[in-house]
Amino acid sequence: MTISYTKDSLIETLKQIRALGWIENRRHGNDGGIGNTLEDLLGIDENNLPIPNAAEWELKCQRSRTASLTTLLHREPSPLGMRLVPRLLLPKYGWRHEKAGSKYPDTEMSFRQTINAVSRTDRGFGIRADHNERKVIVSFDASKVNSRHNDWLNQVKQKVSLDELNPQPYWGFDDLFHAIGSKLHNCFYIKADTKKESGKEYFHYTDIMMLQKFSLEKFIIAIEQGNILVDFDARTGHNHGTKFRLRQDCMPDLYETVKKF
DNA sequence: GGTACCTGGAG
C-alpha cells in the first residue's frame, strides 16, 4: 500500500521531512538506506512515485558528500545480439580477477572500466559521441595504455589484436533517450547530509529539487564534456551490466527546468 | 537458470 501525492503535496511533505532534521537510517547495512529511509518516511514503495496524472516521476536520492557517481541507467551496448561484453570485452580485454583462486574460481576474469569522452583510461578505452551516426561509440587505443599494464597489453595482442575494437560497441542516441527519458523524464532529486553517532547513521534531507523535461541535447553535451561516463562492470560469473553514470552535482544540467525548494 | 536490468561503494 502506498500513499498518493500531488506534486504540491509531495513538495510540502519533503519540506516537512527536511524540517525534522536528523533522522536515523532505517535500513542499516544497506547502501541504499538513504533512499529507502526517505521512501519509508513518504510511505511509498521503492521505485514507485505515485503522482496521479503526472507519469514518469523518479525519486532520486544522494548523499551530499560522496565521491560516487550517480547511476542514470543500465544498458548493454549494441549490437545487443552480439553480447559484446561477455563475448569480446571480458574474454579478450579482461584481466585475472584479483580474487581468482580465492573467492572465485581460478579462471575468473574481470573487465571493469569507467570511461569518458575527454580522456582515455590507463587501459586505452574511451567513448565518443558521433553526431552523424547518432551513436555513442566505444573505442580502444593501444598507444594510450599505461606501461604498468604492459603484461595485460601483451595478452590482448595475443588474444585479439592491438587495433581498434571490432566491432565497436555503441548505443544509438535515440535508443538511449528512450531508455533514459522514460525513466528520468521528470525527477525529484533530494540530497542529504549524513553523520554517524554511536554506530548509528543519520540523514538530514536538505536539498529538494524538482527537475523537469530531461533533455537529449544536454545529455549528449554532458557526455562530450566528460560529465557522463560509461561504466563496464563484468566478471566471469556475473555481468553487473553497463551503466551510464553522472559526476556529482551534474544532475540538474540534464534538464530543461530546475526548481529548488 | 541466464541475461539484463537495479541499487550502489572503497581505496
Next chain:
DNA sequence: TCTCCAGGTAC
C-alpha cells in the same frame, strides 16, 4: 579522480 569492485531483482 580513476580503477576496480559489491549484492541484488525482473523476466
